[in-house]
Amino acid sequence: MSPKHVEQMYDALIVGAGAAGLSAALGLLRSERIAAMTQAGHTPKILVVSKLQPLRSHTGSAEGGIAASLGNVSEDDWHWHYYDTVKGGDWLVDQDAAQLLAKEAPATVINLERSGVAFSRTADGHIAQRKFGGHTARFGEQPVPRAAYAADRIGHQILHTLWQQCVAQGVEFAEEWYVTDLVLDESHEQVAGVVAYDTHTGKVHALHARNVLLATGGAGRLFHTTSNSWDLTGDGMALTLEAGLQLEDSEFVQFHPTGLAHTGILISEAARAEGGVLRNSDGEAFMQRYAPGHADLAARDVVSRSIMAEIDAGRGVADPKDPQGPRDCIWLDMTGIEPDHMHAVLPQVVETIEDYAGIDPTKDYVPVKPTAHYTMGGIPITVDGEVYTWADDERHVIAGLYAAGECSCVSVHGANRLGGNSLLDACLFGHRAGVAVGARIAGSPDTAAQDAATATADQSHDTVEAAAQARRNELSDLLKPNDPAAADTDDTASHHPENDNAYRLLADLGAAMERALAVRCNHDSIAEALRLVDSDFTERARALHAHSESPAFNQEVTAIWEVRHLLELAKAVLRASDARHESRGSLKRTDYPNRDDKQYLAHSMVGGTGEVAWQPVHILDMPPQARAY
Numbered sequence: 083m084s085p086k087h088v089e090q091m092y093d094a095l096i097v098g099a100g101a102a103g104l105s106a107a108l109g110l111l112r113s114e115r116i117a118a119m120t121q122a123g124h125t126p127k128i129l130v131v132s133k134l135q136p137l138r139s140h141t142g143s144a145e146g147g148i149a150a151s152l153g154n155v156s157e158d159d160w161h162w163h164y165y166d167t168v169k170g171g172d173w174l175v176d177q178d179a180a181q182l183l184a185k186e187a188p189a190t191v192i193n194l195e196r197s198g199v200a201f202s203r204t205a206d207g208h209i210a211q212r213k214f215g216g217h218t219a220r221f222g223e224q225p226v227p228r229a230a231y232a233a234d235r236i237g238h239q240i241l242h243t244l245w246q247q248c249v250a251q252g253v254e255f256a257e258e259w260y261v262t263d264l265v266l267d268e269s270h271e272q273v274a275g276v277v278a279y280d281t282h283t284g285k286v287h288a289l290h291a292r293n294v295l296l297a298t299g300g301a302g303r304l305f306h307t308t309s310n311s312w313d314l315t316g317d318g319m320a321l322t323l324e325a326g327l328q329l330e331d332s333e334f335v336q337f338h339p340t341g342l343a344h345t346g347i348l349i350s351e352a353a354r355a356e357g358g359v360l361r362n363s364d365g366e367a368f369m370q371r372y373a374p375g376h377a378d379l380a381a382r383d384v385v386s387r388s389i390m391a392e393i394d395a396g397r398g399v400a401d402p403k404d405p406q407g408p409r410d411c412i413w414l415d416m417t418g419i420e421p422d423h424m425h426a427v428l429p430q431v432v433e434t435i436e437d438y439a440g441i442d443p444t445k446d447y448v449p450v451k452p453t454a455h456y457t458m459g460g461i462p463i464t465v466d467g468e469v470y471t472w473a474d475d476e477r478h479v480i481a482g483l484y485a486a487g488e489c490s491c492v493s494v495h496g497a498n499r500l501g502g503n504s505l506l507d508a509c510l511f512g513h514r515a516g517v518a519v520g521a522r523i524a525g526s527p528d529t530a531a532q533d534a535a536t537a538t539a540d541q542s543h544d545t546v547e548a549a550a551q552a553r554r555n556e557l558s559d560l561l562k563p564n565d566p567a568a569a570d571t572d573d574t575a576s577h578h579p580e581n582d583n584a585y586r587l588l589a590d591l592g593a594a595m596e597r598a599l600a601v602r603c604n605h606d607s608i609a610e611a612l613r614l615v616d617s618d619f620t621e622r623a624r625a626l627h628a629h630s631e632s633p634a635f636n637q638e639v640t641a642i643w644e645v646r647h648l649l650e651l652a653k654a655v656l657r658a659s660d661a662r663h664e665s666r667g668s669l670k671r672t673d674y675p676n677r678d679d680k681q682y683l684a685h686s687m688v689g690g691t692g693e694v695a696w697q698p699v700h701i702l703d704m705p706p707q708a709r710a711y
């Protein structure tokens with residue numbers, strides 16, 4: 083669906099229609115001041131722009147659960163959730179934000195339930211909760227069930243519910259519109275709008291807005307082996323860098339321990355929560371050795387590193403589909419879970435294993451290996467979703483620019499996210515950001531509804547138009563017909579511009595990033611990837627063009643822009659990883675194996691040119707401790 087017509091000025095543009103974008107739209111519309119404005123006849127002009135039909139957003143793939151201390155278990159309390167989140171993030175978490183997360187989690191989950199999310203239930207009718215890695219009571223002594231779930235389809239439930247609520251509220255969507263540019267005004271202190279490419283028609287639109295909220299999700303496609311869907315190409319993060327702003331803690335990428343061999347598709351942590359056990363080639367349940375108290379339910383970074391240690395020690399196994407191949411997997415043994423129970427609470431997991439590995443998990447071991455899963459860092463935001471830059475030891479908010487969800491970093495996940503905390507982050511901080519945008523619209527003398535006519539006189543208008551025109555020119559270059567005579571059919575010349583394409587570059591970039599950073603890294607591995615990214619890959623990206631001239635439904639055009647975005651992001655991730663001379667959470671530097679709180683109890687703030695500044699972590703009442711599970 084596309085909007086009937088494009089407004090001259092929007093009060094708010096929300097880019098992204100996953101849990102964060104949809105929560106923001108609902109937060110905005112339900113805020114009291116917006117309701118009052120609407121009643122007074124000044125309905126604000128709001129548009130949600132999404133490169134996918136909203137129900138295809140990756141939120142719909144979330145399986146395991148959403149974390150909250152709901153009070154159903156007597157030992158649990160939001161304080162323990164707060165503690166676990168800070169410890170799970172290896173003390174790189176901003177504690178004011180984590181307090182909010184844990185405190186407001188129960189209301190967020192109850193709100194979802196009242197909006198229509200069909201949670202699984204306990205026998206006495208409460209919302210059912212399962213244990214998840216790192217969620218405990220009494221300072222880690224006792225694992226507690228804290229992840230509220232809907233079998234293993236929680237994301238599907240949440241996404242459909244939020245979308246239905248938005249449709250009921252009359253939210254307007256521009257579906258399958260791809261945002262190519264974030265535009266700030268000339269002062270660089272205020273947002274001016276975005277440029278978007280309507281994939282249905284091939285038309286490039288200049289969208290002017292007083293407020294823009296980025297909710298574009300993660301960037302798992304930076305890596306070859308990933309649990310993320312194909313659309314997670316870090317667009318919002320790259321747009322922010324290209325607009326001259328910074329990213330926070332982008333070196334922290336979570337590798338989930340159990341990606342299905344070869345495909346990287348996620349086998350939810352719920353499989354281990356329900357009794358699944360990791361085993362090495364000797365059949366040993368090795369996690370007892372690495373994390374005696376928590377074993378298979380230790381935090382994800384700990385489990386992923388333990389798996390790699392087993393593989394390095396020669397106790398890995400080969401994927402049964404490729405028995406002569408590398409022994410770079412480990413077994414997930416789910417045979418101890420009673421089959422009926424497995425089918426009842428893990429239907430999606432069973433289906434995935436049967437369909438993609440051809441294995442019956444009630445009888446056979448499943449080959450798994452760590453898979454790129456979640457970006458802890460992202461666009462730096464305050465707890466109200468305002469985007470800021472860090473300079474002269476201060477936060478400088480960009481007026482009217484907001485972000486939420488996986489593309490953002492309010493810093494509740496620090497150096498490693500706990501399972502169930504990201505749906506919570508997206509729903510809770512998405513909602514808060516929406517409310518903040520609502521307050522800004524209601525508090526502003528110039529709403530789009532009131533003064534669309536004068537808006538065109540804004541100087542920012544020209545800036546957005548200029549960016550759109552530049553994209554139109556670029557698009558017509560991308561679509562220019564190939565010169566068949568220049569094509570070289572020789573395979574050795576596969577990177578000749580006429581033979582190359584975005585998908586090939588994506589695969590090469592993913593492989594290089596995996597060699598450089600997957601689970602562990604060091605200066606040399608990072609330098610090698612940077613060399614490729616800065617020279618070879620950048621040149622290839624510049625030379626890419628589409629192989630069909632049609633501007634309508636030409637997926638190769640968006641694929642080119644996506645891979646260019648990934649390259650922009652890869653540089654930032656590599657530079658930030660290189661700058662942090664310590665090991666913390668998901669970042670394991672083999673050349674700096676220890677955590678160094680003296681120097682690096684700080685958030686990295688990396689800009690598009692690669693320079694890194696450091697922002698102190700907000701510590702309230704939990705000074706750093708050693709992190710053991």
Ligand SMILES: Cc1cc2nc3c(=O)[nH]c(=O)nc-3n(C[C@H](O)[C@H](O)[C@H](O)COP(=O)(O)OP(=O)(O)OC[C@H]3O[C@@H](n4cnc5c(N)ncnc54)[C@H](O)[C@@H]3O)c2cc1C
Binds near residue numbers: 144297508
């Ligand atoms: C397989 C899997 C299982 C998971 N399981 C869990 C779990 O059990 N519990 C948990 O807490 N978390 C889980 N997560 C993480 C969690 O699902 C995500 O972090 C969260 O859903 C992200 O929501 P989001 O709204 O930020 O982004 P998404 O849901 O990814 O949505 C991004 C949106 O941005 C739009 N977009 C992106 N770029 C552009 C552009 N250039 N122009 C226009 N639109 C754009 C897309 O169309 C999409 O609508 C899981 C993740 C995966 C991959």
